[in-house]
Amino acid sequence: MKNQLLRLLAVAALVFSAPLASAHETIQAGPNGGRLLTKIKPRAEFLLTAERKVQITFVGEDGNPIAPAEQVVTVTTGDRAAPTKLSFSKTVTGLLSDAAVPAGNNFPTVVQIKANPEAKAAVARFNLNTAICPGCKNPEYVCICGH
Numbered sequence: 001m002k003n004q005l006l007r008l009l010a011v012a013a014l015v016f017s018a019p020l021a022s023a024h025e026t027i028q029a030g031p032n033g034g035r036l037l038t039k040i041k042p043r044a045e046f047l048l049t050a051e052r053k054v055q056i057t058f059v060g061e062d063g064n065p066i067a068p069a070e071q072v073v074t075v076t077t078g079d080r081a082a083p084t085k086l087s088f089s090k091t092v093t094g095l096l097s098d099a100a101v102p103a104g105n106n107f108p109t110v111v112q113i114k115a116n117p118e119a120k121a122a123v124a125r126f127n128l129n130t131a132i133c134p135g136c137k138n139p140e141y142v143c144i145c146g147h
Protein backbone atom coordinates (compact mmCIF):
# COMPACT_ATOMS: atom_id res chain seq x y z
CA MET A 1 0.00 0.00 0.00
CA LYS A 2 2.78 2.37 0.95
CA ASN A 3 4.61 1.38 -2.22
CA GLN A 4 1.57 2.16 -4.31
CA LEU A 5 1.23 5.58 -2.73
CA LEU A 6 4.88 6.35 -3.41
CA ARG A 7 4.43 5.33 -7.01
CA LEU A 8 1.40 7.59 -7.35
CA LEU A 9 3.32 10.48 -5.84
CA ALA A 10 6.22 9.88 -8.22
CA VAL A 11 3.87 9.89 -11.22
CA ALA A 12 2.21 13.08 -9.99
CA ALA A 13 5.62 14.72 -9.55
CA LEU A 14 6.55 13.80 -13.13
CA VAL A 15 3.29 15.17 -14.52
CA PHE A 16 3.55 18.47 -12.66
CA SER A 17 7.25 19.04 -13.28
CA ALA A 18 7.11 18.36 -17.04
CA PRO A 19 5.78 21.78 -18.22
CA LEU A 20 8.37 23.60 -16.09
CA ALA A 21 11.22 21.62 -17.58
CA SER A 22 10.27 22.22 -21.22
CA ALA A 23 10.03 26.01 -20.92
CA HIS A 24 13.30 27.94 -20.86
CA GLU A 25 15.40 24.97 -19.90
CA THR A 26 19.07 25.90 -20.00
CA ILE A 27 20.87 23.34 -22.12
CA GLN A 28 24.42 22.36 -21.31
CA ALA A 29 26.87 20.52 -23.54
CA GLY A 30 28.65 17.42 -22.26
CA PRO A 31 32.35 16.47 -22.55
CA ASN A 32 31.84 15.02 -26.05
CA GLY A 33 29.68 17.85 -27.38
CA GLY A 34 26.37 16.11 -26.76
CA ARG A 35 23.36 17.24 -24.75
CA LEU A 36 23.79 17.00 -21.01
CA LEU A 37 20.70 15.51 -19.34
CA THR A 38 20.91 17.38 -16.05
CA LYS A 39 17.78 15.90 -14.45
CA ILE A 40 19.37 12.46 -14.36
CA LYS A 41 21.77 11.57 -11.53
CA PRO A 42 24.56 11.12 -12.31
CA ARG A 43 24.11 13.47 -15.25
CA ALA A 44 24.18 11.75 -18.63
CA GLU A 45 25.34 13.07 -21.98
CA PHE A 46 23.27 12.19 -25.05
CA LEU A 47 25.30 12.28 -28.27
CA LEU A 48 24.25 11.30 -31.78
CA THR A 49 27.40 9.80 -33.34
CA ALA A 50 28.45 10.10 -37.00
CA GLU A 51 26.97 6.60 -37.50
CA ARG A 52 23.66 7.92 -36.10
CA LYS A 53 23.98 5.75 -33.03
CA VAL A 54 23.22 7.17 -29.61
CA GLN A 55 26.12 7.36 -27.18
CA ILE A 56 25.34 7.87 -23.51
CA THR A 57 28.17 9.01 -21.24
CA PHE A 58 27.68 9.55 -17.52
CA VAL A 59 29.23 12.75 -16.23
CA GLY A 60 30.47 13.47 -12.72
CA GLU A 61 30.08 16.69 -10.73
CA ASP A 62 33.47 17.81 -12.06
CA GLY A 63 32.28 17.51 -15.68
CA ASN A 64 34.46 14.50 -16.42
CA PRO A 65 33.07 11.23 -17.80
CA ILE A 66 32.46 8.42 -15.32
CA ALA A 67 32.16 4.74 -16.12
CA PRO A 68 28.65 3.30 -16.31
CA ALA A 69 27.57 1.11 -13.41
CA GLU A 70 24.34 -0.89 -13.51
CA GLN A 71 22.32 1.67 -15.45
CA VAL A 72 19.75 0.48 -17.96
CA VAL A 73 19.10 2.97 -20.76
CA THR A 74 16.26 3.00 -23.28
CA VAL A 75 15.84 5.66 -25.96
CA THR A 76 12.67 6.03 -27.98
CA THR A 77 13.01 8.21 -31.06
CA GLY A 78 12.07 8.44 -34.73
CA ASP A 79 8.79 9.13 -36.46
CA ARG A 80 6.03 9.63 -33.89
CA ALA A 81 3.76 7.20 -35.79
CA ALA A 82 6.37 4.42 -35.81
CA PRO A 83 8.98 5.16 -33.13
CA THR A 84 12.20 3.22 -32.80
CA LYS A 85 13.20 1.86 -29.40
CA LEU A 86 16.94 1.62 -28.88
CA SER A 87 18.67 -0.56 -26.32
CA PHE A 88 22.29 -0.12 -25.26
CA SER A 89 25.49 -2.04 -24.70
CA LYS A 90 28.40 -1.01 -22.49
CA THR A 91 31.53 0.33 -24.14
CA VAL A 92 34.82 1.43 -22.59
CA THR A 93 33.55 4.95 -22.02
CA GLY A 94 29.80 4.59 -21.64
CA LEU A 95 26.88 3.05 -23.48
CA LEU A 96 26.21 2.79 -27.20
CA SER A 97 22.88 2.01 -28.88
CA ASP A 98 22.69 -1.36 -30.59
CA ALA A 99 20.94 0.15 -33.61
CA ALA A 100 21.01 3.49 -35.42
CA VAL A 101 18.47 6.30 -35.27
CA PRO A 102 16.39 6.17 -38.48
CA ALA A 103 17.01 8.75 -41.21
CA GLY A 104 15.15 12.02 -40.75
CA ASN A 105 15.25 14.91 -38.32
CA ASN A 106 13.55 16.63 -35.42
CA PHE A 107 12.35 13.41 -33.83
CA PRO A 108 10.61 13.59 -30.46
CA THR A 109 13.00 11.67 -28.22
CA VAL A 110 12.52 10.10 -24.81
CA VAL A 111 15.50 8.93 -22.79
CA GLN A 112 14.78 6.60 -19.86
CA ILE A 113 17.59 5.76 -17.48
CA LYS A 114 17.28 3.35 -14.57
CA ALA A 115 20.05 3.40 -11.98
CA ASN A 116 19.77 -0.41 -11.92
CA PRO A 117 17.37 -2.92 -13.48
CA GLU A 118 14.93 -2.67 -10.53
CA ALA A 119 14.97 1.12 -10.16
CA LYS A 120 12.34 3.52 -11.39
CA ALA A 121 13.34 5.22 -14.65
CA ALA A 122 14.35 8.88 -14.78
CA VAL A 123 13.07 10.43 -17.97
CA ALA A 124 14.36 13.22 -20.24
CA ARG A 125 12.48 14.42 -23.32
CA PHE A 126 13.61 16.66 -26.17
CA ASN A 127 13.51 17.02 -29.94
CA LEU A 128 16.48 15.44 -31.66
CA ASN A 129 17.08 18.30 -34.09
CA THR A 130 20.47 17.98 -35.79
CA ALA A 131 20.28 21.24 -37.78
CA ILE A 132 23.21 23.48 -36.86
CA CYS A 133 22.30 26.48 -34.71
CA PRO A 134 23.55 29.72 -36.32
CA GLY A 135 24.30 31.15 -32.87
CA CYS A 136 26.46 28.56 -31.09
CA LYS A 137 27.19 26.23 -34.08
CA ASN A 138 26.02 23.23 -32.08
CA PRO A 139 23.31 20.92 -33.37
CA GLU A 140 19.98 22.40 -32.20
CA TYR A 141 19.48 19.56 -29.69
CA VAL A 142 22.66 20.81 -27.95
CA CYS A 143 21.96 24.52 -28.52
CA ILE A 144 23.46 26.34 -25.54
CA CYS A 145 22.75 29.89 -26.72
CA GLY A 146 18.96 29.74 -26.50
CA HIS A 147 18.75 30.85 -30.14
Ligand SMILES: [Zn+2]
Nearest residue numbers: 133136143145
Ligand atom coordinates in the same frame (compact mmCIF):
# COMPACT_ATOMS: atom_id res chain seq x y z
ZN1 LIG B 1 22.56 27.90 -30.26
